[in-house]
Amino acid sequence: MNTIAIVLVVGLVLFTIALSIFSRRFTRTTADFYLAGRKVGSFSNASAISGDYLSAASFLGVAGAVYASGLDGVWYAAGFAGGFMVVVLFIASALRRFGEYTVADFAFGRFGTNRIRLVTVTSVLLVSLFYMAPQMFGAGTTWKILVGTGFFPADANGLFLGVDPVYLSGVTVVTAIMMFYVAMGGMKGTTLNQIFQFWLLMTAMILVVVFAFGHGFGYPSALAKAASGADVNKEAVGKLVGTKTMTVADLTKVDPKSGKAPIEAAKATMSPESFAKVEEAVAAGDETAKVDVLLPQKNKLHEMRDMLFTEPGHRYNAFDQFSMVLALVLGTAGLPHILNRYYTNPSGSAARRSTFWVLVFIGVFYILAPIAGLAGREAIAKAAAAGTAPPNAALVDGILVKSDALMPTIAQVIGGQWLMGIVAAGAFAAMFSTIGGLLIASASAIGHDVYEKYINPNASEARRVFVGKTSVIGFAALAWTLGWAIPYFGLDKAYPALIAMMVTWAFAVGASAFVPMLLTGIWWRGTTEHGAMWGMLVGLISSIGIIFMNIFQQLKIPAFAADQGFIGFLASLTFPVLFTFPLALLTIYVVSKVNPKLPENVDAIWMRIHGTAHERYEAQHGLDKVGSMFGGGSK
């Protein structure tokens, strides 16, 4: 890592901590700790929500996905942005008007029983953990890419606690910083940090694209070059080529269907100089040795067509073209750390405005990220050909072996050490902002939904805030454990793009567990507590069940193999939401019809969700003013 990058990342960490210490003075009540006093303006809230939403997976992963996959990577980005339309159309204002602290509060207030609150709390924790896992894995791998050094001692196998010590150092550093700043600053500190972190990562992305255009990048012409393959490899004109790390055994194994081994395709694709290294590794005779090769990519969608950068099919077959976008679009409305932020708006109308600005901010981000991905193909290949590519970037014939390294690599190629430093700070900002939101959501589920409601309802404000902070520490420890467990159990080897896959799992669980309950709770008066509870349980269990079946299939457990009939089919679903969301919705409808007992105060609940008397009263008395996160309401 270069000196400028180290200085900028350390500066980011210090500023983050200072902001948390500063906000601590204004965090006295539970509304302050969990909701920033409900005084966050639309623009600020939109910045914070965008920071919450754009994790390292988006900052590093989307540009990397476009770099490696072309159009399917762009479609992945568009799906992320579309999710907020469901939030603005169906959820944002109603959730804010209900005026509670958490999603579990909504479930309790709407349906009136403790058991639905507890089912919701359990779901919140599980969804948060599913989302936390890729963030922690991203923290470790980003640390490895950007910092490259650690502080844990390595054993004889080069490991510490069974995993890479450099990776674990990254997980530990990020966990410690997050634990400190969220516990210290609560939602106010987290909100301020997320606003700052969002604009930092956005600036980094804008700068990369501006520098790319400054280096002669033209969008339509670069795409034309990429479509022909001439941007990276003149030998493979007309086909998308990609790198793959394989063992010598796999590389030389003949496929019974085609009668050819992958090494033949690699020979036809790679330059003679690069392929000579592969031949050298094969000749050494170690079957377990790993080599990086360049291979032509297959089209999963239109199998008879060549795979081109500008055409669909590198990542998604016909089924996944639909199910991926539905998972992202519906899943956004099921992320507890995003939904909780809607309670920080001063009114339902402000919640809608916030969401509009979120769409603008993340829309701009997701327009820019694919440009960075495309620009990286030619810029890095040119630098490799000229011998000026960064020495720490692993390349095969000018193509990155790990596409997640695209952002720091292109930054270094087109903007030098300064731009690389800004991108490094942007990547850590993306991690901090998302993990911060998840820690607050998890802490509120335990501290507010369980402790304040069931364990000690008469606790003082100071005690409640203390429990909230303790919950943050507990969850930070759990997050660290997840970060350690992923490589320890070999999950990173089972999935080639693990971060993107795990993020999609979290979206799928959220979409299946919460979104049907929220949609019916808000829009169908006849939704009963029984229906909502069973719908949530069915959505939660079915989505988690299919995800684990998919994991077992990838780990090659025979009972879940693709040829095992219906079980094999379910296990092969990359995005289970296409089945689990309608299943949960149907469960709510059927159970509500079979046992149509509504809460006695359903009329009052209905008026609370859809009425505006409270907001009009607050507007009349100036209680809806924003910009007063640090004290009384501004006039």
Next chain:
Amino acid sequence: MSEPAAGPVVDTGVAGKYIQYGDHIDTLETVDTVFKEQRKLSFAYGALFFGVTLAIPALTVWVEGWYAVPIWGGFTWNYLVVSLLYFAFLWIMAWVYAKQADRLDEKLAHMADAAAAELKSGGGVS
């Protein structure tokens, strides 16, 4: 300033049930009227959103002219829409929807004020 005390839901026998914050009242009748309009608005926009969002993969799977024919440099219709135009669609839709939803809120406020005046004149609310 102290927090407002929410009035209880009371069956007045005049305009159905209502909820009161200070001088501001929502009746079940007014909320229900606006809810129906809000539902119409949200679901109409929802249908448009899902229609467009699912039309993209449908064209991607089945229409060669959509995904394989360059129209501007290397841009195909597919690439142009998902990399640029889809976002413009989301922004315009969210903006127009938010404005229309705000107007519905205002409508509820006017209806609620009229209902409150009626309740007060009938002695239903102190």
